[in-house]
Amino acid sequence: MAAYSPTRLQPGLPLIPVRARGVAFLGLAGLVLAGLALAGCHGTAVLTTQQAEGKDLYQVRCAHCHEDNDLGLKKVPPNLRGVFNQPVLPSGAPATDENVKRVVLSGKGMMPSFAGRFTEEQMAALLAYLHTGLR
Numbered sequence: 001m002a003a004y005s006p007t008r009l010q011p012g013l014p015l016i017p018v019r020a021r022g023v024a025f026l027g028l029a030g031l032v033l034a035g036l037a038l039a040g041c042h043g044t045a046v047l048t049t050q051q052a053e054g055k056d057l058y059q060v061r062c063a064h065c066h067e068d069n070d071l072g073l074k075k076v077p078p079n080l081r082g083v084f085n086q087p088v089l090p091s092g093a094p095a096t097d098e099n100v101k102r103v104v105l106s107g108k109g110m111m112p113s114f115a116g117r118f119t120e121e122q123m124a125a126l127l128a129y130l131h132t133g134l135r
């Protein structure tokens with residue numbers, strides 16, 4: 001059958017799906033860009049890479065106590081939102097990186113020590129995120 005000879009199939013048919021894929025990809029890329037633009041309009045905070053790393057650490061290591069008090073501690077862990085916007089920490093100690101680092105490394109009351117749990121880089125990221133006021 002002449003209609004199925006390779007010489008007739010090759011130039012025309014394979015091109016159609018390739019073009020269709022290209023168009024679909026452009027459409028998808030457009031949607032993603034539009035989505036990003038919309039997210040920007042809603043004022044979603046854009047974190048630096050370091051702050052975003054700190055946010056992950058905070059959410060995994062700190063939020064379950066400081067936001068959910070999932071252990072039902074009698075002394076409710078203080079809200080850390082804007083912790084660096086006040087002159088002092090809830091304990092009354094000056095709100096400095098050094099003091100927060102010390103609390104994290106040594107623990108305090110029912111808060112466990114995180115000594116050896118964070119690298120220097122991770123600690124810096126955690127502090128950078130706390131400085132955003134927890135965006």
Ligand code: HEC
Nearest residue numbers: 061062065075077078089090091093100103108109110111
């Ligand atoms: C097991 C629950 C728990 C976890 C997990 C936890 N905390 Fe706490 N945190 C507490 C409690 C309870 C206090 C209050 C301690 C007190 O004053 O007796 C506290 C206090 C603090 C304070 C205030 C210290 C001061 O001097 O007032 C900071 C800052 C803090 N935590 C940061 C963190 C960070 C950062 C993490 C994550 C790395 C974290 N905490 C993880 C329970 C927790």
